[in-house]
Amino acid sequence: MQATFHFISLAATLCATCAVSAAQPEFPTRPIRLIVPFAAGGSVDISSRILAVPLTQILGQQIVVDNRTGAGGSIGGNMVAKAAPDGYTLFAGSSGSLTANRAVYSNLPYDSLRDFAPISMINITPMVVVAHPSLPVSSIKDLVELARAQPGKIVMASAGVGTSNHLALELFQAMSGVQFLHVPYKGAGSVYADLLGGQVQTTIDQLASSVPYIQSGKLKALGVATLTRSTVLPNIPTVDESGLKGYEAASFTGVLAPTGTPQVILDRLYAAVVKAAQMPSVTERFKELAADPKTTTPREFTQFMRNDIAKWQKVAQMANIKLD
Secondary structure: HHHHHHHHHHHHHHHHHHHHHHHHOOOOOEEEEEOOOOOOOOOOHHHHHHHHHHHHHOOOOOOOHHEEOHHHHHHHHHHHOOOOOOOOEEEEHHHHHHHHHHHEOOOOOOOOOEEEEEEEEEEEEEEEEEEEEOOOOOHHHHHHHHHOOOOOOOOOOOOOOOOOOHHHHHHHHHHHHOEEEEEEEOHHHHHHHHHHHHHOEEEEEEEEHHHHHHHHHHEEEEEEEEOOOOOOOOOOOOOOOOOOOOOEEEEEEEEEEOOOHHHHHHHHHEEEEEEEEHHHHHHHHHHHOEEOOOOOOHHHHHHHHHHHHHHHHHHHHHHOOOOO
């Protein structure tokens, strides 16, 4: 009798569990926030808004792009890291918020590898070395020779100490053996205002930000910082082929969820993000931004971040860049 009672009790429990499971609505059932940790108008923001349109259609719920700026992307990143792991708060992560920050900050409020579940990258934006037309150089070789002849005199601006383009500058100096006069600004907008005005002479920045000025002749491109030439500027050599073998600096954008998000939800999001990011309408828009479309598995995304963190940590340590 006791065995029969236990059997009936177990069967009832299983049926109740099945009923609860069956009653669980399929994800998602309400809008999803995609946190962009930078201001509207930048490449991460624009990429996120391009992706959000087809992603909304695929998931059947509105993807709301929410800009939460400050502290080099750390405010938005921390918001997602501390969010409920239910798939309704996602992160538009990038080099700045996930790998450059990890390299230069010793007390980030989140751990890029521990606190996020990578879903997929969506694109990679090459960096490019650009100069004001008044600077008497037309190639990377010219720039290196001029900087070597005038050590510490040629001004190279960045969007701020510890930013991804500052790290790209330090890597360039280390590999070329020359020294520029680094002038950090508070954001890329200020860099371009002075660069276009001739107050500073050169910078290394995302191609997406530079290409309109390059195409209009207001700035000249000296070298693209990827190992293959850009389809947007096919006539511009890479820094690698210009003599600095192996030089590479690019900014990625990808989608992540808080760690602890159920696997079934991560799988649903992965399928949707990859499908949206690979749509021709999306890839064409990315290319118009001078960003190379790229999707990955979660495992590949994680390994990419590990490699990028290790690379920039080495550069930050060599240049003694520490932000607390």
